[in-house]
Amino acid sequence: xxxxxxxxxxxxxxxxxxxxxxxxxxxxxxxxxxxxxxxxxxxxxxxxxxxxxxxxxxxxxxxxxxxxxxxxxxxxxxxxxxxxxxxxxxxxxxxxxxxxxxxxxxxxxxxxxxxxxxxxxxxxxxxxxxxxxxxx
Amino acid sequence: xxxxxxxxxxxxxxxxxxxxxxxxxxxxxxxxxxxxxxxxxxxxxxxxxxxxxxxxxxxxxxxxxxxxxxxxxxxxxxxxxxxxxxxxxxxxxxxxxxxxxxxxxxxxxxxxxxxxxxxxxxxxxxxx
Numbered sequence: 112x113x114x115x116x117x118x119x120x121x122x123x124x125x126x127x128x129x130x131x132x133x134x135x136x137x138x139x140x141x142x143x144x145x146x147x148x149x150x151x152x153x154x155x156x157x158x159x160x161x162x163x164x165x166x167x168x169x170x171x172x173x174x175x176x177x178x179x180x181x182x183x184x185x186x187x188x189x190x191x192x193x194x195x196x197x198x199x200x201x202x203x204x205x206x207x208x209x210x211x212x213x214x215x216x217x218x219x220x221x222x223x224x225x226x227x228x229x230x231x232x233x234x235x236x237x238x239x240x241x242x243x244x245x246x247x
Numbered sequence: 248x249x250x251x252x253x254x255x256x257x258x259x260x261x262x263x264x265x266x267x268x269x270x271x272x273x274x275x276x277x278x279x280x281x282x283x284x285x286x287x288x289x290x291x292x293x294x295x296x297x298x299x300x301x302x303x304x305x306x307x308x309x310x311x312x313x314x315x316x317x318x319x320x321x322x323x324x325x326x327x328x329x330x331x332x333x334x335x336x337x338x339x340x341x342x343x344x345x346x347x348x349x350x351x352x353x354x355x356x357x358x359x360x361x362x363x364x365x366x367x368x369x370x371x372x373x374x375x
Contacts, residue, residue: 143336150329150357157322157360160367163309164374167302175300197287200280207277235295243299 134221142199143190152189190235194228253329272331279328286321306371315372326361330354 130136162173176182202220205211211220297308308314332355341349 139310146332147336150333153325153329154360157364158324159369160309160318160364160371163302164370170302170305193287193291197284201284204277204280235291239295239298242296245253 134218134225138199138224143195144195145199146191148188148192149196152192155189173243187232187236191228194231194235195224198224198227198231213217249365272334276328276331276335279324279331282320282324283328286317286324287319290321309368315368318368322361322364322368326357326364330357333357 159173159177162169177186202211202224205220211217293308293314300308309318320368330353334350337346337349337353
């Protein structure tokens with residue numbers, strides 16, 4: 112679309128379908144997606160607490176589901192979403208406080224979020240397997 | 248155009264608008280985020296160290312005063328943060344007529360699950 116006065120094309124807002132994914136934009140939407148996912152896990156936490164409160168039988172049902180392969184996959188997803196949102200959230204709080212706005216700092220903190228989230232997820236499951244064994 | 252000129256006469260007279268309450272939800276989301284750093288950190292460490300516990304061990308853990316207190320704080324803060332976060336997501340992506348019903352439903356849902364969680368932990372802590 113040409114500007115009537117200058118003849119130059121008008122700048123268009125980025126179209127998400129053809130916009131090359133960047134670390135900044137991917138982490139931005141990942142923070143939201145992980146937050147929405149963690150909302151569902153918050154509900155799961157309440158269901159687990161209700162199961163504990165209801166007695167040993169309902170706790171056994173909840174525990175059996177968590178121990179199933181689907182439950183373990185969901186727990187692993189929860190761990191990664193949690194650490195991603197946790198680290199991403201701390202990064203956002205630093206921005207809100209006015210720190211880390213240079214382009215270099217934004218990429219450094221972005222890759223730090225990725226690395227620390229992956230590392231803490233692996234570490235958490237390594238400790239979990241070391242403490243509880245592979246069958247839980 | 249100056250900031251004052253952009254406001255309606257009623258808005259100026261009442262003194263309402265973004266200069267007062269507009270940042271409240273934004274601020275509460277940040278405060279709850281700061282509170283969730285230690286609370287979720289404690290929860291993550293606790294869950295990992297109690298992985299594989301039987302029913303009686305879980306009950307004993309949840310009944311200790313420290314756990315009951317921190318779990319209560321966690322549930323309140325977690326569902327407040329969840330409600331505010333989902334609200335922003337809905338406001339950004341839902342523009343049809345279902346926007347207001349979805350906003351109200353999510354807020355009520357977060358409130359209900361938060362209360363249900365509190366009832367559960369307090370029942371575990373103080374129940375027979």
